Amino acid sequence: MVIKISHSEIKEKIIAAGLKATHQRIVIYAALMQMCDHPTAEKIFETIAPANPSISTGTLYKTLDHLVAVNLIAKVKSDEGSYRYDANVDNHNHIYCTNTNEILDYEDHELDQILEAYFKNKKIKNLKITDIRLQINGERLDLKKAISIQ
Numbered sequence: 446m447v448i449k450i451s452h453s454e455i456k457e458k459i460i461a462a463g464l465k466a467t468h469q470r471i472v473i474y475a476a477l478m479q480m481c482d483h484p485t486a487e488k489i490f491e492t493i494a495p496a497n498p499s500i501s502t503g504t505l506y507k508t509l510d511h512l513v514a515v516n517l518i519a520k521v522k523s524d525e526g527s528y529r530y531d532a533n534v535d536n537h538n539h540i541y542c543t544n545t546n547e548i549l550d551y552e553d554h555e556l557d558q559i560l561e562a563y564f565k566n567k568k569i570k571n572l573k574i575t576d577i578r579l580q581i582n583g584e585r586l587d588l589k590k591a592i593s594i595q
């Protein structure tokens with residue numbers, strides 16, 4: 446999901462989260478918002494490096510950690526063991542494609558309602574469920590075609 450947001454809105458969101466809106470935070474947060482495929486830190490670095498030679502990988506990792514800590518972005522652990530980053534922090538499900546390593550957002554209100562109702566009835570003792578996020582694993586059948594969600 447590509448999130449459309451202006452430079453000043455990005456600045457405001459960083460400040461509202463309690464961080465100083467430094468150049469590197471703005472650049473990294475803006476880049477992640479434009480990347481809808483849940484990139485690794487390496488991919489984010491490749492994207493921002495040409496226009497921002499002053500941002501090192503160390504700065505990138507530290508900045509990503511800061512943005513995760515204030516809940517502006519989310520860190521997603523993928524099955525191949527690497528961390529991926531997500532600018533969408535709203536409750537949503539993921540489709541993980543095991544043969545291409547793609548992670549796609551999967552938003553399905555009907556499914557969310559079914560799951561909520563199911564666990565409301567289930568009454569797991571001594572647990573207050575705060576959110577339910579699914580990871581649906583699968584293989585892309587035709588590698589020439591994108592996975593399409595209706």
Ligand SMILES: [Zn+2]
Binds near residue numbers: 483550
């Ligand atoms: Zn996502």
